[in-house]
Amino acid sequence: MAGTAGSGRRTAKWVPYAMIAPTLAFLLVFFVVPIFTLFKTSLSVNSGSLFVPELKFDWEWANYAAAFDEYRDQIFRSFWYALAATVIMIAMAYPLAYVLAFKAGRWKNLMLGMVILPFFVTFLVRTIAWKTILADDGVVVDVLGAIHLLPADGRLLSTPWAVIGGLVYNFLPFMVLPIYVSLEKIDPRLIEASKDLYSSAGRGFRKVILPLSMPGVLAGSLLCFIPASGDFINAEYLGSTRTTMLGTVIQKQFLVVKDYPTAAAMSFVLMAIILVMVIAYTRALGTEDLV
Amino acid sequence: MAGEGVTEEATGSSTKRPGAARRFGRVGDLALRVSAGLVLLFLFAPIFVIVLFSFNKPKGKFNLTWNEFSLDAWADPFRYPQLTKAMGNSLEIAALSTVVSVALGSFVAIALVRQRFVGRDTLDTFLVLPLTAAEVVMGASLLTLFLDLGWNRGFGTIVLAHIGFQLSFVALTVRARVRGHDWTIEDASMDLGANPRRTFWKITLPLIMPGIIAAAMLSFALSLDDFIITFFNAGSTSTYPLYVNAAVKNGLPPQVNVLATAILLISLVFLGIGGLRNRRAVE
Numbered sequence: 001m002a003g004t005a006g007s008g009r010r011t012a013k014w015v016p017y018a019m020i021a022p023t024l025a026f027l028l029v030f031f032v033v034p035i036f037t038l039f040k041t042s043l044s045v046n047s048g049s050l051f052v053p054e055l056k057f058d059w060e061w062a063n064y065a066a067a068f069d070e071y072r073d074q075i076f077r078s079f080w081y082a083l084a085a086t087v088i089m090i091a092m093a094y095p096l097a098y099v100l101a102f103k104a105g106r107w108k109n110l111m112l113g114m115v116i117l118p119f120f121v122t123f124l125v126r127t128i129a130w131k132t133i134l135a136d137d138g139v140v141v142d143v144l145g146a147i148h149l150l151p152a153d154g155r156l157l158s159t160p161w162a163v164i165g166g167l168v169y170n171f172l173p174f175m176v177l178p179i180y181v182s183l184e185k186i187d188p189r190l191i192e193a194s195k196d197l198y199s200s201a202g203r204g205f206r207k208v209i210l211p212l213s214m215p216g217v218l219a220g221s222l223l224c225f226i227p228a229s230g231d232f233i234n235a236e237y238l239g240s241t242r243t244t245m246l247g248t249v250i251q252k253q254f255l256v257v258k259d260y261p262t263a264a265a266m267s268f269v270l271m272a273i274i275l276v277m278v279i280a281y282t283r284a285l286g287t288e289d290l291v
Numbered sequence: 292m293a294g295e296g297v298t299e300e301a302t303g304s305s306t307k308r309p310g311a312a313r314r315f316g317r318v319g320d321l322a323l324r325v326s327a328g329l330v331l332l333f334l335f336a337p338i339f340v341i342v343l344f345s346f347n348k349p350k351g352k353f354n355l356t357w358n359e360f361s362l363d364a365w366a367d368p369f370r371y372p373q374l375t376k377a378m379g380n381s382l383e384i385a386a387l388s389t390v391v392s393v394a395l396g397s398f399v400a401i402a403l404v405r406q407r408f409v410g411r412d413t414l415d416t417f418l419v420l421p422l423t424a425a426e427v428v429m430g431a432s433l434l435t436l437f438l439d440l441g442w443n444r445g446f447g448t449i450v451l452a453h454i455g456f457q458l459s460f461v462a463l464t465v466r467a468r469v470r471g472h473d474w475t476i477e478d479a480s481m482d483l484g485a486n487p488r489r490t491f492w493k494i495t496l497p498l499i500m501p502g503i504i505a506a507a508m509l510s511f512a513l514s515l516d517d518f519i520i521t522f523f524n525a526g527s528t529s530t531y532p533l534y535v536n537a538a539v540k541n542g543l544p545p546q547v548n549v550l551a552t553a554i555l556l557i558s559l560v561f562l563g564i565g566g567l568r569n570r571r572a573v574e
Binding site: 016017019020022024026027030031033035040041092095096099109114115119121122123125128130131132133172173176201227229230231232233237246247250251254255263267270278282283287 | 355415416429463509
């Protein structure tokens, strides 16, 4: 009998293609084509007025030079903030993920629920809540001020640290979850084995647990660094005019100033950097740790 | 190689006194638990503030400092028609986009797990791209498409944009949930004479249903929550996050917090139901 020949044996060859076709078509039109229209816009010149822009495609590479020139600070700042936030997130997420995976016991589900709880409260409203927490006359400022941990002007809001802290807050669950998953996948027998071979807890951690959880750390870093570098909400709500980021500029140029070509050039640079990072990552490590 | 490393370490640690190591272990353990608790507190703090301030009676227009406990906002949550309308839009958009993306994305998940076809790995990588692209870039590139096509931005373009980021999410979440199943019962079903269609409806679909429900709930939440992509493609249509962003400069009423808290409570109820169902399924 052909019964052992494997699955899907009686489905026609075209079936999987029919199953993926609608999604592929949708993503082609609303994800791939927009990348091209973005690229096209970034190389266009505006022949209309500022109020009624009229774009003409003209291989205008100067848009890129202009964007770099004018917004070098924002570009640099975006990546610096995103990097700082990612490093802080790893430091904060790892102990939590570790406790979740190895020490939480019957509290595990409750704790996991608390990690994803923020997803169910609107992102924007949560960021505004930080404004209340970090306010100049709030508790946090009082306490930090009392132990002289604040800069001379005694403010937390409108500082780069408030923005970085906001980024950390917003994306932290995306760091905790992949690290937790990779820790939980570790075969407990491996840890047992390292103990049987007289490895101390510290050595066992460094030689067994840490290396095996690296895919989770990398996946989390990718999932956090990218949205953090493109974010403008935290810069807008928790920062000042001196903490504007790449996303701030893209959004203002597109929606307020309507300088579409410059905005498109900046978006395209960010998109290209992200694409390279993601494709390099998936080529090396696959997509499994990302979801 | 690895063996050498381990022996070297074994001799290294055997020189230490076990008592000291254990004492450090206990302190380390405590430090670990405390830091995990602090991180959870950090995640929880703003939510606490949001819920708390839904009971605030703000002095002026800004609901940013605590004034006085009151149930006014809870007694009259729909006092601001613009806010209510925005919330209605958000719910409609989330429902529509979730239905479409779950219907389309689940098939992709099944195909990825159950079928062999040319370009499977490429599809896998391709699906990850929308999920990892920065929202500002997704929003901006879609905007250039709509500008290019000359489409008016509004309700429709928001729905399309949301489907765009939900599709990959659904496909990959459902895939992750169905990967571990024992699919031989599909073969068993067909061996017992069921045709592929019957097998799909009776075996495949019920098996992946928990994954689909989880993906649907999270997609709905993602849509409801989305600000950045929506901001680029909304035109004059308002959603809950867009309302909040527009109103914040003039002061937010506590009703915003009431609605945020309500969404949270409803989500918790759904999560609770899901958890109970799971527990029952395990038992």
